[in-house]
Amino acid sequence: MSEQREFAVEAYFLNKYSYVAVKRAFHTHFGIKPRGPVPDRKSIVLWVENFGTTGSVVKKSSGRQWTVTMPENVETVRQSILRSPRRSARKQAVALDISNRSMHRILHEHLHFHPYKMVVVQELSPRDFQNRITACETLLETLPPDTLAFFSDEAHFHISGHVNKQNVHYRSGNNPKELHERPLHSDKVTVWCALSRVRIISPYFFEEDDRAATVNSQRYVDMIKNFFEPALEEMNLGNVWFQQDGAKAHTA
Known part of the structure; x- marks a missing residue:
């Protein structure tokens, strides 16, 4: 291999920097058939540059790499x-x-260092932290000792088979070009839940005509009257406090 590189560099200068002439000379000197493999232009350029820089057709290492973890x-x-x-x-x-x-x-x-991925969370301002502390202190001061507090919220669950492409891999000799079609507005259900330290009241599905429905003030009030309050009466829990967030459907 070194002999071929040396010949290519020498032929390059003898033939007045012609890459085509170098390839022809390569065929003749080494007895390579007309369609046989010869160095391409990129390889010849690299060998010539190495020769001009180091005096050798072989690229020299910039320095000895560390191999011992001292x-x-x-x-x-x-x-x-x-x-x-x-x-x-x-x-x-x-x-x-x-x-x-x-x-x-x-x-x-x-060093026991490991790569960790960044987690994206909702931005909080300095005021938010103080508001959290104030809310907790207010609850502790307001709620009687025998109070049972229920915390509630609703969430959307997509039923179309949501796929996280970062976690899906397909191993094959060829690219199968597998696709996952996702509708613009996928089907989903909205589920409400309330929980306390002793009991969970759930699930409640917001539906209309057997189809998922948007949570509005009327549907939310109907849920409280027809689902949550009867559940509380059956459990006979005594002094109960109910928490909900400030969503428009909860306060309108």
Whole structure:
């Protein structure tokens, strides 16, 4: 292989920098058939550049990579991770001139660092934290000691078979181009639930004519009167307090 590279570089200069002439000379010198494999333009360019830079047709390594997880190497990796925790392990290895294998060994076996995904949550302002504390303090001061509080809410559940494509993989020799069709407005049900420290009252489905219905003030009041209140009467729980959020359907 080295002989072929040397010949290609020499032929390149002898033929006045002609890549086509280099390929023809390659066929003749090495007895390669007309349609046989010869170096492409990209390979010849690389060999010529290496020769001009290093005096050799073989690309030389920029330096010896670390292969031993010595304590000083571990500490160097630690400091690099602390400075740039979002940089990938591969890029960290390149920046520190460490082999990728050694980098992963240091991260997992010595530093016990593991990759974690960012979790997206609702943004909270500084005022929200104080409001939470105030609400809890108000409840503790207001509710009598023998009170049983029910906390309630409703949620939507899609019944069309929602698929998270990040968790679905299909292993095959060829791309099956598998598709999952999702309707623009998928079918769903709205379920209400109330829970306390001793009992759960659920589920209640908001429906109309056997189809899921939007929660409005009238349907919400009907649920309270015809479902929640009868359930409380059957349980005979004594002093009960009921909590609901400030949704328009709850307060209109």
